[in-house]
């Protein structure tokens with residue numbers, strides 16, 4: 001099953017590393033928001049977006 005709407009897709013770097021799944025409905029947060037389980041292939045991984053707050057100050061400029 002492939003998502004058709006861009007609004008339901010995560011960023012490419014946050015996609016499943018095994019099957020490339022990007023549908024947000026297929027990527028389930030586990031372990032208190034630190035890891036994601038891909039419902040399509042059962043891979044569990046830590047997406048870049050799970051970085052601790054303040055880990056990348058250039059990512060969100062506050063001006």
Ligand SMILES: [Zn+2]
Nearest residue numbers: 016019038041
């Ligand atoms: Zn997958």
